[in-house]
Amino acid sequence: MHELDHYIYPHRVLHWLVAVAVLLSLASGLTLGFLGYEGTLDLLGNALTNLLYTSHKTLGVAILLLMTLRIITRLAFVVPDHEPPLNAFERVVSTSVHHLLYAGLVAMPLVGWAATATGGFPVEFFHWHLPGLLGKNEALSQTLFVWHERLGWVLVALITLHVAGALFHWRIKRDNVMKRMSLFD
Ligand code: HEM
Ligand code: HEM
Structure with a gap:
């Protein structure tokens, strides 16, 4: 391994773990956002709806830990x-x-956490319920969920730019940018 032309290995592993977790949390979050609670319940039934919420929150909390x-x-x-x-x-x-x-990947889970806690919902990480840390406040929860959604679209835009940049360096400019983050070469 040529350590000097790569980020250190743990940093590269974290990059790709976060990338997968972010794509899954955007996909699950946008599904919940588009369908809403009732819509998700109608489409998927009780067990799968709960699983989708729990998975989304678990992924979000995991992203906060991995980003730290x-x-x-x-x-x-x-x-x-x-x-x-x-x-x-x-x-x-x-x-x-x-x-x-x-900044977005630290802010997003914190806003999601705060929106969930102030809405009076459990902040779940796998089967554990984490402390909400904030009291119930419906109005604040609604505002925070609006920001959670806006930030979600900001992340979609940033990731699109980022992946376009990575592909440009990798396939067109053919410099060493992709290699810096690569796990395999
Ligand atoms: C980087 C991490 C996260 C990302 C990328 C993310 C992304 C999203 C997105 C895009 C939505 C859809 C918003 C909408 O269209 O209304 C959403 C909804 C939601 N998120 Fe997150 N989220 C993250 C972390 C969290 C965390 C940590 C929690 C709670 C512990 C959480 C709880 C929720 C809930 C409950 C909804 C459903 C809101 C609704 O029913 O409208 N999220 N998330
Ligand atoms: C989907 C979520 C992704 C997120 C949130 C993300 C985030 C980041 C961040 C913050 C960096 C800065 C370097 C650092 O960690 O200090 C980075 C570097 C990098 N990313 Fe991503 N990334 C994602 C996906 C991807 C994908 C899909 C690719 C490839 C197609 C990619 C390729 C790279 C490369 C090549 C670098 C090194 C750039 C350099 O050092 O100049 N990333 N990524």
Whole structure:
């Protein structure tokens, strides 16, 4: 392994775990958002509806934990140099998108947690019920769910840009950007 042209291995594993978890949480969240509680119940029945809510919350809490570890592995270890160096435009755009992704992926689970707790619903992580930390407040819960949805669309846009950038470097520019995050080469 050429450690100097890759992020350290744990950081790469965290990148791909978070990527899978985020795609699943967006898919499950948007399904719940589009159908609503009643709609999901009509379509999927009681057991699957509960499973979908529990899975969505569990994925979200897991993302918060993984992002915490990831911020540590990002700050504590050397970031590889770009070879060849990125131009100024690529540097500004990629750094902005990366920072916004980090901020969004910490904010999103916190807002989801707060919206759920203030709505009087359980904050679930697998079969555990985590402390809600906030008292019931219907109006606040509704506002927070609106922000949870808006942030969801912001994440969809950021991820689209990010994946387009990754594919551009990998297939068109053919530089070492993809390799920095790759698990296998
Ligand atoms: C990065 C993590 C997360 C992502 C990407 C995410 C994404 C989403 C999205 C896109 C929606 C649909 C919003 C709508 O259209 O109304 C949603 C709904 C929801 N999310 Fe999350 N979420 C995350 C974390 C969490 C967490 C940690 C919780 C609670 C512990 C949570 C609880 C909920 C609930 C209860 C709904 C359903 C809201 C409704 O019925 O309208 N989410 N989520
Ligand atoms: C779907 C959710 C994804 C999220 C939230 C995400 C997030 C991030 C973030 C925040 C970084 C900055 C580097 C760091 O961790 O410090 C990064 C780097 C990277 N990501 Fe993703 N990513 C996702 C999916 C993908 C996909 C699908 C690909 C490939 C097609 C990809 C390819 C890369 C590459 C190549 C880098 C290294 C860029 C560099 O160091 O200049 N990512 N990702």
